[in-house]
Amino acid sequence: MASVTAGNSEFDRDTAVTRRAPGVYDAHLSAGWTIINAVNGGYLLALLGRALGDALPHPDPLTLTAHYLTASAPGPAVVRTEVVRTGRTLSTGTATLVQFADDGTEVERIRVLATYGDLAALPDDVRTTAKPPAIPPYEHCLGTDSAPGDRPAIPGSTAITERLDVRLDPATVGWAVGAPSGKGEMRGWFGLADGREPDPLALLLAVDGLPPTAFDLGLSGWVPTVELTCHVRHRPAPGPLRVSITTRNLAGGFLEEDAEVWDSADRLVAQSRQLARTILAR
Amino acid sequence: MASVTAGNSEFDRDTAVTRRAPGVYDAHLSAGWTIINAVNGGYLLALLGRALGDALPHPDPLTLTAHYLTASAPGPAVVRTEVVRTGRTLSTGTATLVQFADDGTEVERIRVLATYGDLAALPDDVRTTAKPPAIPPYEHCLGTDSAPGDRPAIPGSTAITERLDVRLDPATVGWAVGAPSGKGEMRGWFGLADGREPDPLALLLAVDGLPPTAFDLGLSGWVPTVELTCHVRHRPAPGPLRVSITTRNLAGGFLEEDAEVWDSADRLVAQSRQLARTILAR
Numbered sequence: 001m002a003s004v005t006a007g008n009s010e011f012d013r014d015t016a017v018t019r020r021a022p023g024v025y026d027a028h029l030s031a032g033w034t035i036i037n038a039v040n041g042g043y044l045l046a047l048l049g050r051a052l053g054d055a056l057p058h059p060d061p062l063t064l065t066a067h068y069l070t071a072s073a074p075g076p077a078v079v080r081t082e083v084v085r086t087g088r089t090l091s092t093g094t095a096t097l098v099q100f101a102d103d104g105t106e107v108e109r110i111r112v113l114a115t116y117g118d119l120a121a122l123p124d125d126v127r128t129t130a131k132p133p134a135i136p137p138y139e140h141c142l143g144t145d146s147a148p149g150d151r152p153a154i155p156g157s158t159a160i161t162e163r164l165d166v167r168l169d170p171a172t173v174g175w176a177v178g179a180p181s182g183k184g185e186m187r188g189w190f191g192l193a194d195g196r197e198p199d200p201l202a203l204l205l206a207v208d209g210l211p212p213t214a215f216d217l218g219l220s221g222w223v224p225t226v227e228l229t230c231h232v233r234h235r236p237a238p239g240p241l242r243v244s245i246t247t248r249n250l251a252g253g254f255l256e257e258d259a260e261v262w263d264s265a266d267r268l269v270a271q272s273r274q275l276a277r278t279i280l281a282r
Numbered sequence: 283m284a285s286v287t288a289g290n291s292e293f294d295r296d297t298a299v300t301r302r303a304p305g306v307y308d309a310h311l312s313a314g315w316t317i318i319n320a321v322n323g324g325y326l327l328a329l330l331g332r333a334l335g336d337a338l339p340h341p342d343p344l345t346l347t348a349h350y351l352t353a354s355a356p357g358p359a360v361v362r363t364e365v366v367r368t369g370r371t372l373s374t375g376t377a378t379l380v381q382f383a384d385d386g387t388e389v390e391r392i393r394v395l396a397t398y399g400d401l402a403a404l405p406d407d408v409r410t411t412a413k414p415p416a417i418p419p420y421e422h423c424l425g426t427d428s429a430p431g432d433r434p435a436i437p438g439s440t441a442i443t444e445r446l447d448v449r450l451d452p453a454t455v456g457w458a459v460g461a462p463s464g465k466g467e468m469r470g471w472f473g474l475a476d477g478r479e480p481d482p483l484a485l486l487l488a489v490d491g492l493p494p495t496a497f498d499l500g501l502s503g504w505v506p507t508v509e510l511t512c513h514v515r516h517r518p519a520p521g522p523l524r525v526s527i528t529t530r531n532l533a534g535g536f537l538e539e540d541a542e543v544w545d546s547a548d549r550l551v552a553q554s555r556q557l558a559r560t561i562l563a564r
Contacts, residue, residue, distance in 0.1 A: 062536070063509040063557045065347040067374050067397055069367045084393050085351045090508065092349050092393065094376075111366050111374065113395040115349055115508055122534035127499070129466060130530035184411060217409070226372065226397055227345040229511045231557050233533060248412035249550050251515060252404035254344070256553060268531050271538060273555055275345045275513050 009196035010163055011205070015047040017054070023081045025051045027097075031074035034159045039072040041225050042208030043160070046201045048079060048095045048112050053201075055081035056091040056116045060200045064114035065229040072109045073099060090117050119200065119235045132262045133244035138189050141167035164209055165191040165240075175215040184213045184247035190261070191240045198236040198263065206241055207259040207272035213247040214255065214278050221278070223255070228274035239264030253277060291478035292445055293487070297329040299336070305363045307333045309379075313356035316441045321354040323507050324490030325442070328483045330361060330377045330394050335483075337363035338373045338398045342482045346396035347511040354391045355381060372399050401482065401517045414544045415526035420471050423449035446491055447473040447522075457497040466495045466529035472543070473522045480518040480545065488523055489541040489554035495529040496537065496560050503560070508536070510556035521546030535559060 014032060017025035033043035049061050077099050084092040095112040135141065144161045168188035174180050190206045191198070198206070207230050212223040242262045247255050255278055261270040296314060299307035315325035331343045359381050366374040377394040417423065426443045450470040456462050472488045473480070480488070489512050494505040524544045529537050537560055543552040 063349075065395055065509070065511060067345075067366070067395060069374060084349070085390060092351060094393075094395075108367060111376075111395060113347060113349060113376075113393060119534075122536070125533060125535070127532040128530065227347070227511075229347060229509075229555070231536075231538060231555075233531060233536065248410065249515060249553065250409040250411075251407060251550070252401075253407070254404070254513075254515065256513060268533070271531065271555075273511070273513075273553075 009192065009194050011046070011192050011196050011202060015043070015050050015201065017047065017051045017079055019054065023055055025054070025079040025081070027077045027079055029072055029074050029077050032159050032163055034074060036158055039074060040160050040208065041066070041068060041228065042205040044072055044097065044110060045204040045208065045228065045230070048097055048110065049114070049201050049204050051079040052081055052093050052095050052112070052114055052116065056083060056093050057086055058091045058116040058118050060117055060119040060235070061204065061230070061232050062090070062115050062117045063229065063231050064112060064204065065227065066110050066112045067227050068110055068225050069108050072097065075099065077109070089121070090115050119232065126267070128268050130260065130268055132266050133187050133242055133260065135169050135187050135189065135242050138167055138240065141169055141189055142173050143167045163193055165189070165193045166210060168210070172216055175218070180216050180218040182216070182218060184217045184250065186210045186213045186216055186245040188243060189240045190243045197238045198241055200232045200235060203232050203236060203261055203270040204230055206243055206261050207270055208274070210243055210245055212276070213245050213257050217247065217250060219278055223276045223278050226275045226277060228272060230270060230272040232270050234267050234269045236263035236269045237265040237267070250278070291474065292476050293328070293474050293478055293484060297325070297332050297483065299329065299333045299361055301336065305337055307336070307361040307363070309359045309361055311354055311356050311359050314441050314445055316356060318440055321356060322442050322490065323348070323350060323510060324487040326354055326379065326392060327486040327490065327510065327512070330379055330392065331396070331483050331486050333361040334363055334375050334377050334394065334396055334398065338365060338375050339368055340373045340398040340400050342399055342401040342517070343486065343512070343514050344372070344397050344399045345511065345513050346394060346486065347509065348392050348394045349509050350392055350507050351390050354379065357381065359391070371403070372397050401514065408549070410550050412542065412550055414548050415469050415524055415542065417451050417469050417471065417524050420449055420522065423451055423471055424455050425449045445475055447471070447475045448492060450492070454498055457500070462498050462500040464498070464500060466499045466532065468492045468495045468498055468527040470525060471522045472525045479520045480523055482514045482517060485514050485518060485543055485552040486512055488525055488543050489552055490556070492525055492527055494558070495527050495539050499529065499532060501560055505537070505558045505560050508557045508559060510554060512552055512554040514552050516545070516549050516551045518545035518551045519547040519549070532560065
């Protein structure tokens with residue numbers, strides 16, 4: 001038995017996996033990362049990403065795709081990995097997260113396909129034409145403790161809000177008071193509440209850590225992720241992240257969410273896109 | 283033995299797969315879809331997408347991710363599929379494309395993870411805020427036959443140019459005469475040369491069917507795809523497609539290419555993103 005995790009933050013502790021056999025890992029999905037009763041998809045991605053980082057010869061997820069098959073529940077889980085190909089600078093693998101029904105039946109939750117590399121070994125050239133999102137200073141943005149009285153400014157979230165330090169751009173929180181912008185945008189500062197600094201695994205959490213853009217489009221209800229792909233492009237510098245999410249194509253009961261994550265050094269460190277289903281409540 | 287393909291176009295003929303056993307398909311990678319010696323990645327995606335459409339209970343790729351492991355060569359190949367999960371409206375599966383070395387060793391070329399559904403069964407709501415790309419009329423755009431003399435306006439391409447009817451926006455072909463815009467954009471009209479109308483499989487071809495945006499950034503050399511994810515959002519209307527590709531983050535020897543495909547009815551029918559490696563020749 002080998003513990004794969006390092007560090008003693010909430011995030012490291014709760015995404016820890018224990019190697020039981022080559023390519024087989026025991027995990028415990030923490031109730032601390034739930035939204036209502038659902039385990040957050042970015043948290044699950046980080047846990048799977050950690051297992052793959054152990055199974056593959058390269059440490060960092062460069063591109064990771066997850067298909068969410070059934071809803072994960074807090075409690076025990078098993079991750080199984082397969083090495084697809086090992087190259088000099090890149091390696092590719094799959095991972096599957098399974099849980100067990102009361103009768104012992106195995107139920108697959110998530111299937112992942114990813115290519116890993118070594119971010120520290122990449123050349124340091126940057127020719128990024130994208131610009132960091134315009135987000136007001138942290139102290140002018142809104143968190144769950146920003147509302148007067150006992151009502152959180154960001155309603156509906158639960159345990160995960162205690163783990164995250166999310167501060168939303170006021171321009172993208174009109175939905176919380178019944179006035180969504182209709183633009184399909186969500187922007188804010190993102191960090192871990194206990195001060196753990198970001199790394200590539202935390203970027204997998206960050207790309208699915210803000211409220212859904214569907215709220216800003218005036219939709220209520222659940223927006224389950226079908227598939228999410230994240231490209232990690234650089235190891236983030238210490239300090240808070242800025243996350244910007246946009247939806248441009250809401251049609252046929254599906255929408256895409258494009259996320260960008262920028263670090264404190266103004267570097268575009270991750271890009272993601274997910275396909276989600278939506279219930280057209282309005 | 284069951285032939286999965288229908289139609290007698292070049293595209294249907296060359297992406298045909300033959301079921302040899304449940305989940306196992308024989309294929310022949312055609313030399314007609316090569317760029318120099320490399321088999322086009324979108325063509326391979328369409329062939330794999332066709333096999334998965336046979337293996338899964340739902341007909342259409344909604345989200346399909348491919349990791350390109352080794353370079354495919356024209357000639358025989360085998361596709362193996364696995365059904366991961368079958369639901370009422372969605373089903374998820376994997377596919378792998380393999381070829382064989384002279385000594386009979388199996389070499390994996392591509393691994394795919396995809397979720398399929400039935401595009402015809404989706405509700406017809408559309409709230410797309412994205413706008414179709416501004417591309418000049420077809421007759422003002424440039425194809426391989428547009429150059430005076432015997433030099434093609436789009437250099438470097440080979441067999442695939444005879445299969446496709448691509449007409450590029452003159453604003454994005456400066457690289458062909460040594461004057462790239464530096465913006466990382468590629469736009470144009472896209473169709474099949476023999477007039478076959480677009481369908482979801484042809485969209486998988488379209489998202490990787492234009493010259494790389496790296497050319498417009500002033501880079502020369504090879505830009506191999508590491509991973510490509512395509513969301514098919516609607517069955518395309520008959521008529522030419524418009525494809526717009528942009529790169530916003532060229533850094534660390536990698537770049538992303540975001541493609542949008544619009545149909546003749548001004549509907550955003552596919553969105554894709556790929557992660558590619560680049561050699562910084564300049």
